[in-house]
Amino acid sequence: MTAWQSGFWFRSHQAWFMDETSGEDERLPRHCYPKELVSPDYLAALGVLYWRLNPENYENDAELKKIREDRGYNYMDLLDICPEKVADFKEKLKNFYTEHIHADEEIRYCLEGSAYFDVRDKDDRWIRIWIKAGDLIILPAGIYHRFTLDTGDYVKLMRLFVGEPVWTAHNRPQEDHPARKEYIKNLVTEKDPREEVIQAWYMDASDEDQRLPHHKEPKEFVSLDQLSELGVLSWKLDADNYETDAELKKIREDRGYSYVFINYFRNNRETILYNQKSDIDIIEVCPAKLPNYEEKIKNFFEEHLHTDEEIRYCLAGSGYFDVRDHNDHWIRVWVKKGGIIVLPAGIYHRFTLDTDNYIKAMRLFVGDPVWTPFNRPHDHLPARKEYVQAFVNKDHSASAVDAAAA
Incomplete structure (x- = not known):
């Protein structure tokens, strides 16, 4: 991440520890009081990667092209998430917000709107990551996480995959899943x-x-x-x-x-x-x-x-x-x-x-x-x-x- 990207992150308050006792609407920020912001380095230590790109030029963006080539993301599709464009919207959003892992990375590039990705840290605390237009985020395979919209009720996402897409979510607990075991191992050892x-x-x-x-x-x-x-x-x-x-x-x-x-x-x-x-x-x-x-x-x-x-x-x-x-x-x-x-x-x-x-x-x-x-x-x-x-x-x-x- 460049210094400019890191500065943008802090000015926008992109990530923070959540108030887990709140019974408020899941689409609200749910800050702790006082607020506890989370740095990009802290997220990187959890395996969460981030780039700030130009969403208005995604079809011709050389930086996006390089990320895809370097990481082998050869499949791409676009998804609008809002009540008008997703069938069984409430049920789908409920499923997205159920804590789960994937056997693959989850790569999402926000082109319009905004939303939250929540991830667990090493101490099992929830961190809320607010993505907006231009934010590309990668969640590592095996990390417990969930997704929801914010009060804007709309996000347009680019989804990237290595090879054909795999959609399977494995709801918690999944401690014996190979992807979870590999993730835990990477957390406690320095990445090669x-x-x-x-x-x-x-x-x-x-x-x-x-x-x-x-x-x-x-x-x-x-x-x-x-x-x-x-x-x-x-x-x-x-x-x-x-x-x-x-x-x-x-x-x-x-x-x-x-x-x-x-x-x-x-x-x-x-x-x-x-x-x-x-x-x-x-x-x-x-x-x-x-x-x-x-x-x-x-x-x-x-x-x-x-x-x-x-x-x-x-x-x-x-x-x-x-x-x-x-x-x-x-x-x-x-x-x-x-x-x-x-x-x-x-x-x-x-x-x-x-x-x-x-x-x-x-x-x-x-x-x-x-x-x-x-x-x-x-x-x-x-x-x-x-x-x-x-x-x-x-x-x-x-x-x-x-x-x-x-």
Whole structure:
């Protein structure tokens, strides 16, 4: 949030602790006396994010476009909430005001009118957040909250989603819901900056478009620590300055990545290749120059392993790397701009674009590149045997030692 946005927040008294003993109309401000205002930093510590935008130009707003691209909000719709435009208005508003959580973020951009979002803080106190035209707010998955209009009885909202919209509200109590558990865990631990560019979750068994998120219901997220237990390493870097990035240089030196290869996949139609062994050498590749291009994309999604690490650094766009866990279940790893991921030799995995159909990635190697994929099954390969011994069987060995000690 900029200093101007923060100042606007305080001048408008956007958020405050509520008087929970009041029996007044829910559409009234319900301030405590004396008033207890809540700062943007306090809300940010709860995972609530805020931007101040220009609602009169939302269709062409570059800042809104960047927020959507950075956070993967590829679905949008508009909603008018008022007695004249919502069927069963009183019943709907009653449901909105029932305390609940969602398994996904709730993203709302106020274009006209005004309304209240109430959220619970760490001590279970209600905070009332007053949004007006130009306010974009994000409530994290798993936070207890509710919604109501103010006395103006009208708001026009833009709703944003990652992938297809999910509307399900889970009314309190929901302490055993995976989204609630993940939210509580994030409250008590410092957020890992890598999670801004790398996210992971268990996949469902659907055969829908491979570029969709394929979350399970309810969602089951996988932490970066859990990925590291599978040998999958990750960093967040400055993708806009990769040519001079000291941290990238150190990673390359420490891990011996002496070869760099940069590629594009855009709209499943063209590929541009750069070879940085010398000065940047641009090779133009498109359907007219790369036979069987669609077949290549299909091949990337075939389950396979490599006898060397697979290192990918996302410089723009995004895509999915799917890996198998210890129990052979698929984990989808979403890598976005700034994310670098290392898949160990011998792990079964696959790659696909997401619905944005675009990724620009740097590929790193130790020595000259080895491209060969070995489609499953290839359990007899030394690389697979070494992976299983290092990352799969180690858990069984530890269990045996523990059992013997008992």
